Amino acid sequence: MWKDRRLCDLLEIDHPIIQAPMAGASTPEMAIAAANAGAMGSLGCAMQTSGAVQADMRRVRSGTNRAVNLNFFVHTAPRTNPERAVAAQNRLAHWYDQLDAGDIPAAVETHYPFDAEMCDAVARLAPKAVSFHFGLPHSAMIKTLKAEGIVILSSATSVSEARFLEENGADAIIAQGYEAGGHSGWFLPRGAAEVAGTMALVPRIVDAVSVPVIAAGGIADGRGIAAALMLGAAGVQIGTAFLASPESSASDTHKRSLLAASGDDTMMSKAFSGRHARTLVNKYASEMDKVDDWPDFPVMNTLTGPLRKASAKADSGDAIALWSGQAVGLIRATSTADVISQLVAQTEAILAR
Amino acid sequence: MWKDRRLCDLLEIDHPIIQAPMAGASTPEMAIAAANAGAMGSLGCAMQTSGAVQADMRRVRSGTNRAVNLNFFVHTAPRTNPERAVAAQNRLAHWYDQLDAGDIPAAVETHYPFDAEMCDAVARLAPKAVSFHFGLPHSAMIKTLKAEGIVILSSATSVSEARFLEENGADAIIAQGYEAGGHSGWFLPRGAAEVAGTMALVPRIVDAVSVPVIAAGGIADGRGIAAALMLGAAGVQIGTAFLASPESSASDTHKRSLLAASGDDTMMSKAFSGRHARTLVNKYASEMDKVDDWPDFPVMNTLTGPLRKASAKADSGDAIALWSGQAVGLIRATSTADVISQLVAQTEAILAR
Numbered sequence: 001m002w003k004d005r006r007l008c009d010l011l012e013i014d015h016p017i018i019q020a021p022m023a024g025a026s027t028p029e030m031a032i033a034a035a036n037a038g039a040m041g042s043l044g045c046a047m048q049t050s051g052a053v054q055a056d057m058r059r060v061r062s063g064t065n066r067a068v069n070l071n072f073f074v075h076t077a078p079r080t081n082p083e084r085a086v087a088a089q090n091r092l093a094h095w096y097d098q099l100d101a102g103d104i105p106a107a108v109e110t111h112y113p114f115d116a117e118m119c120d121a122v123a124r125l126a127p128k129a130v131s132f133h134f135g136l137p138h139s140a141m142i143k144t145l146k147a148e149g150i151v152i153l154s155s156a157t158s159v160s161e162a163r164f165l166e167e168n169g170a171d172a173i174i175a176q177g178y179e180a181g182g183h184s185g186w187f188l189p190r191g192a193a194e195v196a197g198t199m200a201l202v203p204r205i206v207d208a209v210s211v212p213v214i215a216a217g218g219i220a221d222g223r224g225i226a227a228a229l230m231l232g233a234a235g236v237q238i239g240t241a242f243l244a245s246p247e248s249s250a251s252d253t254h255k256r257s258l259l260a261a262s263g264d265d266t267m268m269s270k271a272f273s274g275r276h277a278r279t280l281v282n283k284y285a286s287e288m289d290k291v292d293d294w295p296d297f298p299v300m301n302t303l304t305g306p307l308r309k310a311s312a313k314a315d316s317g318d319a320i321a322l323w324s325g326q327a328v329g330l331i332r333a334t335s336t337a338d339v340i341s342q343l344v345a346q347t348e349a350i351l352a353r
Numbered sequence: 354m355w356k357d358r359r360l361c362d363l364l365e366i367d368h369p370i371i372q373a374p375m376a377g378a379s380t381p382e383m384a385i386a387a388a389n390a391g392a393m394g395s396l397g398c399a400m401q402t403s404g405a406v407q408a409d410m411r412r413v414r415s416g417t418n419r420a421v422n423l424n425f426f427v428h429t430a431p432r433t434n435p436e437r438a439v440a441a442q443n444r445l446a447h448w449y450d451q452l453d454a455g456d457i458p459a460a461v462e463t464h465y466p467f468d469a470e471m472c473d474a475v476a477r478l479a480p481k482a483v484s485f486h487f488g489l490p491h492s493a494m495i496k497t498l499k500a501e502g503i504v505i506l507s508s509a510t511s512v513s514e515a516r517f518l519e520e521n522g523a524d525a526i527i528a529q530g531y532e533a534g535g536h537s538g539w540f541l542p543r544g545a546a547e548v549a550g551t552m553a554l555v556p557r558i559v560d561a562v563s564v565p566v567i568a569a570g571g572i573a574d575g576r577g578i579a580a581a582l583m584l585g586a587a588g589v590q591i592g593t594a595f596l597a598s599p600e601s602s603a604s605d606t607h608k609r610s611l612l613a614a615s616g617d618d619t620m621m622s623k624a625f626s627g628r629h630a631r632t633l634v635n636k637y638a639s640e641m642d643k644v645d646d647w648p649d650f651p652v653m654n655t656l657t658g659p660l661r662k663a664s665a666k667a668d669s670g671d672a673i674a675l676w677s678g679q680a681v682g683l684i685r686a687t688s689t690a691d692v693i694s695q696l697v698a699q700t701e702a703i704l705a706r
Contacts, residue, residue: 003706158617159682178531179550192639193618197532197550199580200571200616200679207683218553227552227580230703263553264511265546286545326553329512330560350583353356 001348006212007235012067014038016235021071028056030247032063033336046073050121057125067128072114075134078296101310111298123148135187142169155185157195162205172212175205179218181240181325183277206232220327222346240325244333251312257322263329272321274300280322354701359565360588365420367391369588374424381409383600385416386689399426403474410478420481425467428487431649438648454663464651476501488540495522508538510548515558525565528558532571534593534678536630559585573680575699593678597686604665610675616682625674627653633675
């Protein structure tokens, strides 16, 4: 049914649909189900050691021999800023008290960088694709991965970023619009300018690069997929539609909040991780909305970690990062395989009109 | 070529495309050209007396007998707030000095409300449609307009607003996404939540109401129109694509800035009018980005009026409201008629694939 086969051929998948990697919510089971349904399954490896990545990949391989994608964050190293750390800890104190979340952690990085060891481990695992967020790693690493036949993907939130990614080795570009849930992939300076919505971003990136463009942000049903194809995208990356599935490791509180949400109730917040990420509006994010001087990503992630866990444990959505895109009002609590088969059937019906 | 005829039938137009009303930039000549090209031409009447509206409508009638739309703002009356006015005047002072813009005006409203006199005048003019921004006027006025066979349109930036508009008499709803240039039509409380992008907003509003939905925001070529139709929209409203046309009364500085822009260089700013409106990033808007306590709309519009004129006169884009949507990177400086014929041809080609 797919007339444009660029992404299917590049990634060896039946449907040009990527199940978005969502560190903390996507699981090997989700990736297996997505891959076996003919889409691209993804693992979000941003907060994992190379050992954990290898273990997850073994689980995936036990369930599917189809294409999978490993995602890594390639953020710049956080600056040490004791003043910001203390200010953040002070702002968080009453939340830690209220949710009985224990001591606020020290301001240290707990993410694992995409370093030489991780790169070598990934090259040995040889997934079909590796996607990056916040840019690309060093060109030598891109070369190492490509030597294993691994397809390189990365997210662009502007035409400039798309051009940068193409020039630096990306084989396809994820055009991530403003609507997208979780972390914005934004990585080049933009002053006061805002990230464009998917409708405006995709055709401009399609005009600017020659590699296939994957639309992301605000897409959760066949209408969105058909629309993305009209804009010139070769395929889509979808996250939120999988977040309430049984294969998602999002907390029950998070899943319930998603199923009750409309999509007119999301906001960008830096208050969970130190970088802009889209969440459902809740008490914590609203309270912190105007604060802009948080410690750098991902140190801020460390500082809020126990608070978010305590909030989930108390079955309160008040202080969880309720990651969600703006199409959340369209999702249902069905299995990953069902989500994909419905997306495909809906798109086919719309395109056949 | 249009399989979905709902909007064409409702508005008596050949193509389901509305040339957006843009107070200060759209002109009777633009409306005439759009209408004669088979689209819906619109006049932005927000800052006009009823006499001026009648004069513009006479000009339009001398050039076309096809359907036209008159647009009005139905904002709540601004509160008197001398403290905010003084604070704003202080913030503006160095800009008035720098651009030799004369005295800062007094903090008064200079818009014309959609009152009984205006309503009667519009009912007598009997345009095919009247569109409102920021909600709807009193139900008695809606009744007066409908008694003359006038179609009522209004903008929604959320599902709640769309439902409100349908329940209060709108015959079609403009789903205005985050990407849209100029003033956001936002009118119901939304806390910290952000306006959704067009891709996420349109299908959710389509699911929520039974009247036709018109997609607006981020659409500037046939790809965007085809995408909007896939999302379930009955048609589109397009503004930015007409702003650089010879029929636009935008300043030359504004037009040049639009033609040089990518769409990754816009921002929402309250600093021109007191309400959120999308502009190209410039020095004034960037400087005022974090200021939130401006006098109410449209008093702030009055305060910046001479400054904006002086900036345009000096051929400087530094302090003009450079209204623009996020698809601006797709536009060209062709005539209104050419824009429409290209939009139609592009859409036809894409849908025929």
